[in-house]
Amino acid sequence: MTAVTETPAWIAEITMAELEKDPYPFYERLRKEAPVAFVPALGLHIASTRAACQEIGSQSDIWDGVISPAGGRTFGHPAVLNVNGPEHDELRGMVDPALQPSEVDRYVDRLVRPIAKRYVEAFENDGHADLVAQFCEPVSVRALGDLMGLQSVSSDKLREWFHKLNVSFTNAAVDENGEFANPDGFIPGDEARAEIRAVLDPLLDKWTVEPDDSALSHWLHDGMPEGQTRDREKIYPTVFVFLLGAMQEPGHAMASTIAGLWTRPDQFERVVDDPKLIRRAITESLRWTSPIWSAVARVNKVDTTVAGTFLPAGSVVMLSYGSANHDANAYDAPSDYDLDRAPVPHMAFGAGKHGCAGIYFASEVCRIGLEELFESIPNLERDETKEIDFWGWGFRGPVELHANWEV
Amino acid sequence: MTGHTVRLQTLGKVTSCRGDQSLLDAYLRDNVWLPHGCTQGTCGSCKLRVLDGEVDHGNAPAFTLTPEEREQGITLACQATPRSDLLVEPLAEVSDDGVVRHPLRDLTGSVVVLEDIARDTRRVVIELTEAMPFNAGQYAELEVPGSGVWRQYSMANPPSETHRLEFHVRRTPGGIATDGWVFASLAIGDTVDVRGPLGVFGISRPQEEPAILIAGGTGLAPMKSMVLHALAERLVPELYLYHGGRTEADLYDGDLFRALEAEHPNFHYRPCLSEQQWDGATGMVTDVVLEDFESCKGMSAYLCGPPAMVEAAGKVLKRRRMAPRLVFKEEFTDAADLAAAGAPLATAS
Ligand SMILES: Cc1cc2nc3c(=O)[nH]c(=O)nc-3n(C[C@H](O)[C@H](O)[C@H](O)COP(=O)(O)OP(=O)(O)OC[C@H]3O[C@@H](n4cnc5c(N)ncnc54)[C@H](O)[C@@H]3O)c2cc1C
Ligand code: HEM
Ligand code: FES
Numbered sequence: 001m002t003a004v005t006e007t008p009a010w011i012a013e014i015t016m017a018e019l020e021k022d023p024y025p026f027y028e029r030l031r032k033e034a035p036v037a038f039v040p041a042l043g044l045h046i047a048s049t050r051a052a053c054q055e056i057g058s059q060s061d062i063w064d065g066v067i068s069p070a071g072g073r074t075f076g077h078p079a080v081l082n083v084n085g086p087e088h089d090e091l092r093g094m095v096d097p098a099l100q101p102s103e104v105d106r107y108v109d110r111l112v113r114p115i116a117k118r119y120v121e122a123f124e125n126d127g128h129a130d131l132v133a134q135f136c137e138p139v140s141v142r143a144l145g146d147l148m149g150l151q152s153v154s155s156d157k158l159r160e161w162f163h164k165l166n167v168s169f170t171n172a173a174v175d176e177n178g179e180f181a182n183p184d185g186f187i188p189g190d191e192a193r194a195e196i197r198a199v200l201d202p203l204l205d206k207w208t209v210e211p212d213d214s215a216l217s218h219w220l221h222d223g224m225p226e227g228q229t230r231d232r233e234k235i236y237p238t239v240f241v242f243l244l245g246a247m248q249e250p251g252h253a254m255a256s257t258i259a260g261l262w263t264r265p266d267q268f269e270r271v272v273d274d275p276k277l278i279r280r281a282i283t284e285s286l287r288w289t290s291p292i293w294s295a296v297a298r299v300n301k302v303d304t305t306v307a308g309t310f311l312p313a314g315s316v317v318m319l320s321y322g323s324a325n326h327d328a329n330a331y332d333a334p335s336d337y338d339l340d341r342a343p344v345p346h347m348a349f350g351a352g353k354h355g356c357a358g359i360y361f362a363s364e365v366c367r368i369g370l371e372e373l374f375e376s377i378p379n380l381e382r383d384e385t386k387e388i389d390f391w392g393w394g395f396r397g398p399v400e401l402h403a404n405w406e407v
Numbered sequence: 408m409t410g411h412t413v414r415l416q417t418l419g420k421v422t423s424c425r426g427d428q429s430l431l432d433a434y435l436r437d438n439v440w441l442p443h444g445c446t447q448g449t450c451g452s453c454k455l456r457v458l459d460g461e462v463d464h465g466n467a468p469a470f471t472l473t474p475e476e477r478e479q480g481i482t483l484a485c486q487a488t489p490r491s492d493l494l495v496e497p498l499a500e501v502s503d504d505g506v507v508r509h510p511l512r513d514l515t516g517s518v519v520v521l522e523d524i525a526r527d528t529r530r531v532v533i534e535l536t537e538a539m540p541f542n543a544g545q546y547a548e549l550e551v552p553g554s555g556v557w558r559q560y561s562m563a564n565p566p567s568e569t570h571r572l573e574f575h576v577r578r579t580p581g582g583i584a585t586d587g588w589v590f591a592s593l594a595i596g597d598t599v600d601v602r603g604p605l606g607v608f609g610i611s612r613p614q615e616e617p618a619i620l621i622a623g624g625t626g627l628a629p630m631k632s633m634v635l636h637a638l639a640e641r642l643v644p645e646l647y648l649y650h651g652g653r654t655e656a657d658l659y660d661g662d663l664f665r666a667l668e669a670e671h672p673n674f675h676y677r678p679c680l681s682e683q684q685w686d687g688a689t690g691m692v693t694d695v696v697l698e699d700f701e702s703c704k705g706m707s708a709y710l711c712g713p714p715a716m717v718e719a720a721g722k723v724l725k726r727r728r729m730a731p732r733l734v735f736k737e738e739f740t741d742a743a744d745l746a747a748a749g750a751p752l753a754t755a756s
Contacts, residue, residue, distance in 0.1 A: 273721070273731045276500075342475065375730040376704070406726055
């Protein structure tokens, strides 16, 4: 591949481990020097500026959605991320109805508020908690789990599944032949997938004959002729998309919002005092630490030039939305969390036909979750004795988030 | 002066506003309720987005209305005057919370009671020529005669009395309305111009949560109205009134509150002194609250007085885990606070 020989050393030498620890310095240089660059460690191109991500993400006539190789290995085909045209329309037609804002408004408060209350009640008298493990992740998975019809699956199991799928999905490193550099990295995802099928198959059997109002029951029946259900091989890859990204990301978003606010104690206090500011706090956090940092890709149908880089038809470009959201051309001091910054729209939910289907649902889950947390523990404080480590390149958020409060 | 037409985008309400009149004033007089608090430009709760037309931002302080907000077409309804016909939209949600609002009106009255009730504190009762319906906790503005200077004072009488308004005024050294008028030339029988009611602070509807009322100095005024109203109408299951002063010389109306306490088992009166040992509570009123309640979860609070006390009380209630959305505040900001907030100096009235 010609692109490899032209690659500057600093790009050629970047490793997954470095990116997962802290992708920002590398990406800052990419945005300045190589907005669309071939990265040998990944075997594909990366778009890092806001303009390039915007252009590629939104021009659906030129760019098709495509799953990264590790993502495809993890989810199988046909995942909603990886299909286009009528096949994509059908899968979006399957997942979208429950996620329309007007529909979400109908159920979301009743669904999420009791869940958030329950998880806060479990630790509110302890005076300390790891908010990632005890609040953000459980609220995130329970809300979507109940919506999907997975009441019988424990929150801990749902968390275990997304963590395992995440490991495989982001096992992106390739060797010089373009083969996966670390094949064992797919074992956790394979295990999770097998277990998911073992748990879900009986549920799908039940919904086949006894449809109910759960999202997965609708996925089986909606748009199908009387008496038929959608082939479950068509459903499972998108189930895995949900059980990873959709389960994990509202949790990342809540945790990053709290971590961001803790960098600005005055703003944290304002938000706790005035819950109406929670929406804005979440929006800024999605820009500041985008949960889906660099996980989705596009492939061009025709030869294209983006940001000066020629891309022959069939080039796979990964959209690093987490980097686009730190583009200094759009945001002043982009690495600072700032509730009051000028409201330039962020790209944390992606763009174009493959843009996130769960924007409204996810935002409402985060809002209601944080409302309940700050309402019950308005004296929440950062535990200053513990570091806040962010991790991840594909998906990114705080690993743990330790808080203290007086009881 | 001719009026400009002002329209509220979502509510569709139209009013006429003179070039020398604030948008808030025009709407409240027209009995269209808009969110607001201080009418002084300090609280920011009256922000409007101007969608069409031009306004003069008046004395809006830079602290409350930032240059960026001005650029985005945001203004303070209590300070802005129209320069053309306008289309506007409040930033805060104008939701129907079931509270009956009373239109703002101009009234006159005469002083029928003027008495010293505590250190540097006077009770002023004004008999109005017409009724001024209001909600417990609201305030009115009094004009320092002939000066064009208006100052805010909270009604201390219950809203059932609409003709006789009781105010508690604390002397501010060097203050135009207090040192220069209420504590100087004001006399029984004097005519006073009044406009009101204003503000959103107070208790007007039944609530499930027990309430803690914390007053500093003449911050007791709206609390007195609220206590009388809430007890008469049984609006609150349990009511705790805290009044903070330095020494006994700062307390007033204690007999009244003790009598209410004897009569109503769900009312508790707790005066606190910060600079005098006595048989009552000693310490800053906020510290006393901190000691009295192990947890304030599920309770609500009303805080009124000097801004520093209100802020300190808010912090204490947070420590005791009261939900911030159930904490209501009225700050007695004055010209010094306004100057600190960056109000244009020459016109600080
Ligand atoms: C909603 C609300 C309700 C209120 N209710 C009550 C109440 O019930 N009872 C009560 O006693 N008070 C109340 N107040 C406060 C009251 O409105 C007056 O602010 C207060 O009485 C002082 O008025 P003044 O004219 O005497 O002083 P001002 O002339 O306003 O001066 C106040 C202080 O600021 C200083 N000052 C003036 N100009 C400047 C400047 N440019 N720079 C720096 N310092 C300056 C003065 O020297 C003085 O110390 C309320 C305030 C609000 C906002
Ligand atoms: C804060 C949390 C979330 C963030 C930041 C987020 C972000 C994203 C991003 C960046 C994409 C890729 C868009 C693109 O390719 O341009 C995406 C896709 C998607 N998201 Fe989300 N998401 C979140 C939560 C959710 C939730 C809760 C759901 C479902 C309930 C969901 C459903 C989807 C689906 C179905 C897709 C694939 C769309 C397609 O390819 O057509 N997301 N999301
Ligand atoms: S009412 Fe306008 S700033 Fe307070």
